[in-house]
Amino acid sequence: MGELLLARWQFGITSAYHFLFVPLTLGLSILVAIMETLYVRTGNETYKRMTQFWGKLFLINFAMGVVTGIVMEFQFGMNWSGYSRFVGDIFGVPLAIEALAAFFIESTFLGIWIFGWDKLSKTLHAACIWLVAVATNLSAFWILVANSFMQNPTGYVLRNNRAEMVDFGALITNPYVWHQFPHTVLAGFATGAFFVMGISAWHLLRKNHTDFFQRSLRLGLAMGLISVLLVSGVGHLQTQYLAKTQPMKIAAAEALWETADPAPFTVVAAIDQERQTNRFEIQIPGLLSFLTHNSFKGEVKGLKDVQAEQEAKYGPGNYIPPVTPVFWSFRIMVAAGLWLILISLLTLYLVRAGRLEQRPWVLKALVWTIPIPYVANLSGWIVAEIGRQPWIVYGLQRVEEGVSPGVSAGAVLTTLLGFTLIYGALAVVDVYLLRKYATQGPVEAPPVKPQETAKEVSLWT
Template identity: 45%
Template sequence: MSIVTLARFQFAMTTIFHFFFVPFSIGMALVVAIMETMYVVTKKEEYLRMTKFWGNIFLLSFAVGVVTGIIQEFQFGMNWSDYSRFVGDIFGAPLAVEALLAFFMESTFLGLWIFTWKMVSPKLHVVFIWLVTFASSISAFWILAANSFMQHPTGYTIKNGRAIMNNFGALLTNAQLWYEFSHVIAGAITMGGMILAGLSAFQLLKRKNSETSFYKKSIKIGLVITLFGSLAVLMAGDLQMKALVKEQPMKFAAAEGEYDDTTDPAALTLVAWANENQHKRVFGVEMPYVLSILAYDKLSGSIQGMNHINKQLVKRYGQRNYYPPVNTLFWSFRIMAGFGMLMLLVAILGLFFTRKKNQLLYRQKWMLWVLGLCTFAPFLANTAGWLVTELGRYPWTVYGLFTIKQSVSPNVSVTSLLISNIVYFLLFSGLAVTMIGLVIRELKKGPDYEEKRLQEEQRSSADPFDKGAFE
């Protein structure tokens, strides 16, 4: 195992685990904000119970997301110091704004939301959670501003071997930023809705009491949010993939498994496998015309293959291997798209089968099981999408400017990387087990746990000689 391989594996491990919780916390913050808004508007106590109960799940995701984010920060100094030197001037501004403005705003208003339930009016209190939701989205915006520079560099000059920012506005108007941001936020909305509906379905499978209405309403809200989020993901993803045809044609061709230039019109490959050593496809099943429609919104147009694009890149940047891991990209893209369409279908059918006239979903255990298992779908879809985004620009860390081999710290060793990989893996495994355990514990407590606990505390602390104690 080489230093580059171990460093890449460690970065992939920390990034993927952190990205489990970024859309989780953004999506659940929106879910909780919607529920509390419904309480403020309708004055129905059930929406307040929902806000507090699902708010606990959101707080757990936020806490673990902060821990994993801090761990990820160490990556740049530990294993990617040359990369940090190269992009430090570019990354400094957006990451500083994210930490000093967005994250501080998010944590400040989250603290106010947690501790001021009985201190401020409901109208002011719901403002706090909406500000948390807004700040978490802005935090993602600044992180993605840095990532978008890696995908499509803009607003820079090269001085003494380093990228120096000369146009901050260009960084913010980078088209790739807006494609990524809309895609990530839409995915987060979908995730929040799907987790809400899925966990509620699991609760309905084992609860046959007064809490049934609570979880039925949660499912309905979750499915509505999932529907809107899934449609937004579909639109954002379509725009982002069309942009790749021009900006990163190698990534697009790899995601479609196309080594040779396609015919005109281009067919979409449904399933395929590639021989990556010989740079050719072993087999594939195609649908005619569909790729042209997806890429150009018309029934004509061909796609350049990876072999053709590789020759262009060799002429432009010099002799090296520009082929990304094709099979990983091809199947990651289909996993992302497949689970995305699955969540859209589940949302549509779920809302159809929870109508007042025909609530079939609540009576069929197998339907509840399907909905419950879909809790894991957004995690798989988001992870697969992130793999496409990051692996697709191989061999670059900053597309066209800086390679992976140039980015690795010069003073790390295989031994140190192997040890830190093992430590991080054990740490992440422990965090995952803890997170799952705490979520299960919150679900077992039920929505009335805090209220019952407060009532018991009041009874135990009551004055035995007080008149009310004998009533």
């Protein structure tokens, strides 16, 4: 394998891995903040125990997100120096702002939150976790501003052999980010919500701490249902927006080779990228036109026509991304989203009827639903990122131009193996700890101040 392919694998693996932890942080931080707020306002000790139980799981996950995030900042320079030189004038700005405006808040106030239970007033302590929650979501905004420039460059001019910023306002009002940010953050809220629902369901099945987990589940349900409904709404708007700005991505997501009016929605397809056709497909007539134009009539451009347009614009070359992964990832994401909507509606109905705990199969389904948002998150990013190939910056720079010229394939392979090994080992530890603490349940009473037992007691247990 050449340096380029290895560097791409490394980026794919390290960012996908990082994004296993980010969405849970986005959602769970807010849920924990809500729990602590309820504690402050009601004085009910159950909410304090909820804050501490879910807070512990939050911290285990957060640590993984932080350390894998450092790699992200470094590897643009390490593996993609050509890219960094070309867009640093623009791309570096949201990254630096992310550190200044978000990372500092997150890390500082999380430190205070962990160690400050006895040192701050209740209200101030709750304010700290709110700052963490807001800052993590703010951090998502800034990194998505950076990503959105790669997807849909705005506010730039080509000068001095690079893209230079001429309009910061255009960078942060990029319509791409105002679709991507709500979509990503809401997906994160859903991830946190179904995590809380799933673990609560596991305990309700075993009749552990029923009051504690009923409350937790209801909180998760409220956030989960609202989030999945909104995320699919935003997703719909995003698809319509992409049909205009990135028609190639939509055509690939639909495996639509020929321009069609009205355009059918392809449910499944056997894609032959080589011969630019589908060997087999099941279609619903007119539905794709409806999804993109809100009308059963209307043209949707096919891959071949977009390819011809881009050749005319950018010169000869292959501008069609790998269709199979984009097509299937899109379907997996949508199916996962539909499942989340269905199960949360069903849970809502049963909770309101007071019959949830008489339906063990629903509780079991909720437990098994914990991974579903993760699947949706990753497949969504596969659509967004593979769907943008061969571009690293849409229309401005191709992936192969971005890679570091001075770094050998051997060096990339070394670090790729190194990261994979470390990440693999940490995944085992992370899952072990999350499982252990999730199944162990909350501590019965508020922790007693240790006196003689202090030698065995640690801060975190």
